[in-house]
Structure formats: C-alpha cells, structure tokens
Amino acid sequence: MQRKVHRRHPRGRPSGASLRYQARHKAMGLCSVCPRPLAGGSMVYCTWHLEKNRQRKRRLRGPILCRRCRKPLRESERGPGRRYHPRCSRALIGERERSPGYRRLHAEAARAYQLRHAAQGLCTQCPRPVVPGKGVCRRHLRYRQERYRRLKALGKLSGSVREAAPIGVNRQEERVRTRRS
Numbered sequence: 001m002q003r004k005v006h007r008r009h010p011r012g013r014p015s016g017a018s019l020r021y022q023a024r025h026k027a028m029g030l031c032s033v034c035p036r037p038l039a040g041g042s043m044v045y046c047t048w049h050l051e052k053n054r055q056r057k058r059r060l061r062g063p064i065l066c067r068r069c070r071k072p073l074r075e076s077e078r079g080p081g082r083r084y085h086p087r088c089s090r091a092l093i094g095e096r097e098r099s100p101g102y103r104r105l106h107a108e109a110a111r112a113y114q115l116r117h118a119a120q121g122l123c124t125q126c127p128r129p130v131v132p133g134k135g136v137c138r139r140h141l142r143y144r145q146e147r148y149r150r151l152k153a154l155g156k157l158s159g160s161v162r163e164a165a166p167i168g169v170n171r172q173e174e175r176v177r178t179r180r181s
C-alpha cells in the first residue's frame with residue numbers, strides 16, 4: 001500500500017505524479033490526499049480530511065450576521081441562504097403580518113381574488129363552482145348559514161347574512177388553482 005502523503009505542486013497546480021496518485025487512490029477506494037480509506041458518502045476524502053476541509057471552509061467564510069439582530073449565526077443555524085436566526089425569522093414574519101402595509105396588501109389580494117372568482121362564476125372563498133344566485137359554493141354556503149344561525153342564537157346578529165359570511169382567502173387552494181391553469 002502507498003504510504004507516501006500527497007504533496008501539492010509548488011505552483012498550486014497538481015503535478016502529473018499527484019494526479020496519478022489521486023487516480024490510483026480513487027481506484028483503491030482511498031482518500032485522494034492520504035492513504036486512509038474514503039469516508040462513507042465521499043468520493044474524494046477520508047473522514048479526517050473531510051473534517052479538516054470543513055474546518056478550513058468554516059474559518060475562511062467568517063461569521064454571518066443576522067439581518068435582524070446583527071448578531072452572528074451559530075454553526076447549527078447556518079445553511080444555504082440562511083440570513084436570520086430561526087427565532088428572528090419567525091419574529092420578522094409576525095411583524096410583517098401585523099404591519100398595516102401587509103394587511104392592506106392582503107386585503108387587496110383577497111378582494112381581487114373574490115372579484116376574479118365572481119367574474120368566473122366561482123365561489124368567492126375557494127375555486128369550486130357557485131350555488132346559483134348565492135355567490136359561494138355549497139360548502140361555503142353551509143358555513144355561512146351555520147355562522148348565521150350561531151350568531152342569531154347568540155343574539156349578536158346585525159346586518160345581512162352576507163356580512164356574516166367568513167372573509168378570507170384559502171391561499172393554498174388559490175395556489176393549486178393558478179398552478180393548474
């Protein structure tokens with residue numbers, strides 16, 4: 001077995017000898033820079049060199065600062081495209097959803113969805129066809145009627161049944177719809 005440890009070419013380019021060394025090691029299922037066996041899952045390095053490489057990369061890439069709190073991300077919190085602490089990311093989503101701008105946008109989107117569906121003869125809450133003359137599908141009509149009855153029983157009813165209908169857009173179903181069309 002080859003015991004010699006591979007050395008880099010002085011100018012940083014691998015020499016013919018080192019390429020031959022790598023090819024030979026690869027064929028034998030060994031690390032491409034030392035005589036240890038390949039790590040499971042790696043085609044290039046042994047466990048030791050894999051870890052060494054990982055540490056080197058970690059040193060080189062430097063800290064990533066969270067875009068919200070400006071503190072560095074922990075090693076376990078880092079990942080491709082990760083720029084926030086998990087906690088900061090969740091907080092940010094909450095803040096965004098509570099902001100007036102977001103709420104306005106959401107209301108506008110819901111309104112546009114309802115208008116679009118009404119024009120197509122679909123339920124204003126979901127992509128199902130409407131019950132003629134009702135503006136919503138059978139399922140949402142039933143929700144509306146249940147809600148109406150519940151409110152009436154509580155004596156909290158003011159205005160028409162239409163106003164008592166649940167507002168809100170089923171975004172999941174909307175996405176499925178747009179993908180299909």
Ligand SMILES: [Zn+2]
Pocket residue numbers: 031032033034035036045046047048049
């Ligand atoms: Zn190695």
Ligand SMILES: [Zn+2]
Pocket residue numbers: 066067068069070071084085088
């Ligand atoms: Zn943070």
Ligand SMILES: [Zn+2]
Pocket residue numbers: 123124125126127128136137138139140
């Ligand atoms: Zn519906």
